[in-house]
């Protein structure tokens with residue numbers, strides 16, 4: 633393989649490495665998650681600092697290193713500068729980036745996840761209700777990653793669900809009252825209304841998010857429910873979920 637390559641990516645995180653350098657974590661379009669050294673980017677007036685700003689979509693020229701590859705140059709394709717000046721939207725972007733950093737695999741392309749992240753960051757930057765974007769993101773990310781729960785019938789007996797059902801995290805779906813009877817463990821009750829909302833958000837075209845109207849209390853309860861469900865599936869805590877308290 634040649635000594636250089638180029639990637640299209642969204643910057644998930646950029647942290648200082650030693651005195652002058654930075655270490656950027658990216659979700660690339662074609663190579664999955666990638667960590668790159670950016671030499672000199674921590675110095676004032678570094679040109680490379682501009683292409684490693686969190687949440688921007690960038691194209692980077694990369695050199696191959698022995699342990700880590702590094703950024704040689706690049707350009708910003710879409711700057712989400714507005715995002716960085718809006719505290720609520722910024723908090724949500726951190727939460728999305730953290731979830732993506734758990735779902736993305738190094739060296740394994742996941743274009744649907746990449747496009748979902750890009751779409752949601754743009755929606756936040758365009759002023760779509762933050763609560764709606766995060767709930768939409770978690771629901772779609774769970775679909776893209778293959779653990780979207782079964783909500784249209786009982787996941788255990790395939791029977792019809794009543795108004796009240798129980799979303800059992802371990803079963804990966806809703807249980808009817810009969811099946812939920814002897815089930816203990818992680819989960820929460822889920823009404824027919826909430827199941828319908830999840831189904832709608834699983835299908836809605838992102839371009840319609842700006843006009844999408846939904847009751848904020850219902851979105852808030854969905855956020856808690858789906859964040860807990862996601863953490864169960866990931867087997868880890870989403871640290872930046874405390875940013876979500878700002879959405880009250």
Ligand SMILES: [Zn+2]
Pocket residue numbers: 786787788789790791807808809810811812
């Ligand atoms: Zn059942």
